[in-house]
Amino acid sequence: MDIRYLSNFLRVVAAGSMSEAARQLDLSPAAIAQQMRALERELGTALLLRQGRSVRPTAAGERLFERGRALVQDAEALRDWTITEENEGELRLGTVNTALHGFLPDILQAFTLRHPSVKIALRIGITPDLYTALVQSELDAALCLKLSFDLPKTVSWTPLHQEPLVVLTHKRDARRDPLELLRNGPLVRYDRELAGGKLADRYLQAHGIQPNERFELNSVMAIALLVERGLGVALVPDIGQGLASGDLCKLPVPPVPRQSESLAPPPRELGILWRNRSPRVRWVRTLMQCAQDVLAAP
Secondary structure, eight states: OHHHHHHHHHHHHHHHHHHHHHHTTTTTHHHHHHHHHHHHHTTTSSOOOTTEEEEEEEEHHHHHHHHHHHHHHHHHHHHHHHHHHOOOOOEEEEHHHHHHHHHHHHHHHHHHOTTTTTEEEEEEEOOHHHHHHTTTOOEEEEEEEEESSSOOTEHHHHEEEEEEEEEEEEEGTSSHHHHHHHHSSSEEEEOOTTTHHHHHHHHHHHHHHHOOOEEEEEEEEHHHHHHTTTTTEEEEESGGGGOOOEEEEEEOOOOOGGOOOOOOOOHHEEEEEEETTTTTHHHHHHHHHHHHEEEEEO
């Protein structure tokens, strides 16, 4: 069995479409379809049911999908153990934007001092996409938010730190009540489709605040720039030094009222997801140690 065909089959099932899988793999839909037919001929059974432009696995396809992920990971690990030198190679790391704009540069600096010959390939994305890439063996580790479901045995989670909500405002308002600022000032809102934006929205609801919205953005750093220009206030996760600025001020938020504790958002937790079977696990452990050292520094 051609392991590439099996890997592409996993991508087709995950995407639910041959054309989408082909786009992700930079192949033609015809090439993907040919590979799927070859795989079905070799196994002597249908693996996919075509439904217009979408596909779904047959019962046999579901069994292959379940076992195939481990086979692809094992094949990749065997290849990498064969060709990768002890202190040379590439670590494929995913990261959320807030970490990239916060403490990740310090972590990468510490890591490269220990492994100067290891190349790091960074992929930026949201946590669900990074998790999917990880389980499909496209990443070795991901610096992301804690997931709300149980992880498979092949994936581990190491928590690093929590990011409390803070009010961002211009330094001229540094002595004002943060709740007053959120009630009365124009709000530069963090995108409610993102985890941090959802937490901020729940906090506002718990305090009964209906803000005067001016902007809604999906980047904490872009929000910080607008607030620094005096265009409003913001309620965002504290990503650390990335929010340090001469005209920008961070104010801690008061706890939610007791009668609204059921609406209180849980703290946002960041950590590292990593594949147990990755041949680069020794580098992932070094990365985790560097992260813990950086975050523990005063």
